[in-house]
Amino acid sequence: MCGIVAYTGHKACTRILLEGLKRLEYRGYDSAGMAMVQEGVLAVRRAAGRISALEQLIGEDPLEGVTGIAHTRWATHGAPTKKNAHPHLDDTGRIGLVHNGIIENYTALKTWLQSQGKSFRSETDSEVLVNLISHFYQGNLVDAVQKALGEVKGTYGIAVVSADHPNTIVAARKGSPLLLGVGENEYVVASDASAIVEHTTSAVYLDDGEMVEITPEGFRTLTLDNNLVSKELENIEFSLQQIELDGYEHFMLKEIFEQPVSVQNTLRGRVDLEAGQAILGGLQNVAGQLSKAKRIIITACGTAWHAGLVGEFLLEHLARIPTEVEYASEFRYRNPIIEPGTVVIAISQSGETADTLAALREAKQRGALALGIVNVVGSTIARETNAGVYLHCGPEIGVASTKAFSSQLVMLALLAIELGRQRSLDQQQARELLGHLSGIPGKIEKVLAQSDQIRQVAQLYLQREHWLFLGRGYNYPVALEGALKLKEISYSHAEGLPAAEMKHGPIALINEGMPTVFIATSGSQYEKVLSNIEEVRARGGKILAVATENNAQIHKHVDHVFTIPEIPEPLSPLLTVVPLQLLAYHTAVGRDCAVDKPRNLAKSVTVE
């Protein structure tokens, strides 16, 4: 949530900062701003709305300099107005700050600062922080930042500049990611590697409680209590091309179409077909503990939570390990029972989701073996787990998660097969499943080929404000995911349910022409799903079904059919989700919605 980019070096940096902001816009996009030291004073430009509004403003009223800070905001404290946009200056106008996160004790600090004579222009917690820094400032910026952060409760990733130190940036983090891209006599601080990769692939990842002082001549990393720390330079593992549209109209569409490759990348090197084994190197150092797991708790949010629900089916079915799936936000406050043998798996695309991170910490603190299934390399969740596996599905930019979901399913299937092999799954069964997993990319291609047909069907329902998504067993979580995709990007109300639950209330919603999406693929519950279809049909509802391709009979029962190739039931969610992603996408485009930047949302939810 929110994006920070800051630069110091030898180049005029206005364009560098603007381009960086555009790469971070998916993290928050309700207002934006930039500050630079110009002729001894801090010059600031801020605009409500998208980065393009800031760009226009800077076009009319330019900023020039070689050191600057910039921010794109997702509002927490205060409305998304120009006044509340970052950077914020202290009341002397000599210190500027951009901030991600939340200062929890800002009200008390504000009252105290006011009693000390400080005045405020915005409603934000961030302006309180910059004035606190200013309060402690006596010529040494690092010292002032350390003292101010010592008083703060909450989370932050910050970058600070001062008119007194025109070529210096001081950045610090606690609970909100920040990294430093290291070039030749130039440095880029950002909350996300995508704003850095254009300039350098060498980076230093700050850990919680660390800060960095940067000038064009070099940088030094310190703890917040002023001890020098030596940090390794790490390689950012993705390329610029991966974060560009590459001819697609939207990142979401690009990422849906990338799935044959991203799934392949998740599988790469992890399948030993001959032995009937999954190879999960990242879990090697906990293999002993894992083999003795008595109970698994999966914790996650949103789409990752839906992947976890599929994981529950996989782990119980293939490995016979009792598994529960918990919303991360509920888990941590529930006084959870963690007994010896409990393994907690946090699933997160970004690796920065605040609730998931907090749940992970809670689990660790209670003695669980804490594992992670994460996409973003070097992210906080990845760093804090006892062990974990990366998805390697490449950067996901669209706010609606698509390719991360399929890769999460692949990873959970590999894990279930591996744990199953230690328990109830024989070699032949494992070989068969692994063989089918390896064939998934080609089968996803076949589903993607129906994109145009799905677009045409979506056109028929653009005016509909209410949808139901129904599935059973392995495909009940996919129904939830289909509904989430549709609502978050098209703003149509959609509810996902286990199909049989419909009769217990939601059936009252069905009226003439209301669209209901059924996942009606062949498998153990097909006949039951067919009965549920009839129940909707009898009430005049319109039915869109995802069915197995050789099922000619389904056409008699439903209005529209999207097909998937034959696949064993445990792996079917990997295919059934694809038409639902496309349906959501085409509906959102048809309704003229901002597909990659839906209202009120941000890619990575780093506040609780």
Ligand code: M6R
């Ligand atoms: O980065 P994470 O996987 O931890 O994110 C979890 C959710 O915030 C995320 O899946 C969200 O629900 C997406 N917008 C869904 O498309």
